[in-house]
Amino acid sequence: MSRYCSQCGKSLKACICKWIQSLTSNVELVILQHHSETNRPMGTARILKLSLANSHCFEGEDFSQHQQLNELLSDKQFHHFVLYPGEGALAHTQVASKLAEGRKIRVILLDGTWKKAYKMWQLSTNLHSLPLIRLPDDLQGNYRIRKAPTDNSLSTVEAGYHILSLLEPHNDFLPMIDAFNQMIEFQIQQMPPGVFEKNYLSE
């Protein structure tokens, strides 16, 4: 018998499926996951993927020749945006107005540390022609587990939660954050006393 959950891919003991709620969004998320993230115990992209049936998740680093991604991008029914804080990035309100006009929208998220996300962005030249969208500056991350380069650095599930909530304010995406918090609590409980404080709270 497998020791791993076939749905979330985590060990049966650490399975997160019991905390996952199926949610529906109009905006589709496309998660590009750096391959170093795939097996991280705290990888949070899986919460997005499991919660949202219409989301897509691909693994790699250079996605410029990624066939499935390029097929999605060539679907002209959709407007594609990359959630990335580059120059000229649009505020969510500008994108929300397109949604209100009935346009179909996909948001591409880069899942990895700040450095890895930058690498993916640089290599994946097929993303460079797409408009960028950014989150407001004042959002605070709750990710106590990951060391963040700045205080407001968000985990991927938080970034996904915020962008969906901003674009679809009438939908409740909080169950994703609840699942995230449960996962963090579980991980902390698994650590020997002192390890969490030593390794994960401020450098």
Ligand SMILES: [Zn+2]
């Ligand atoms: Zn599971």
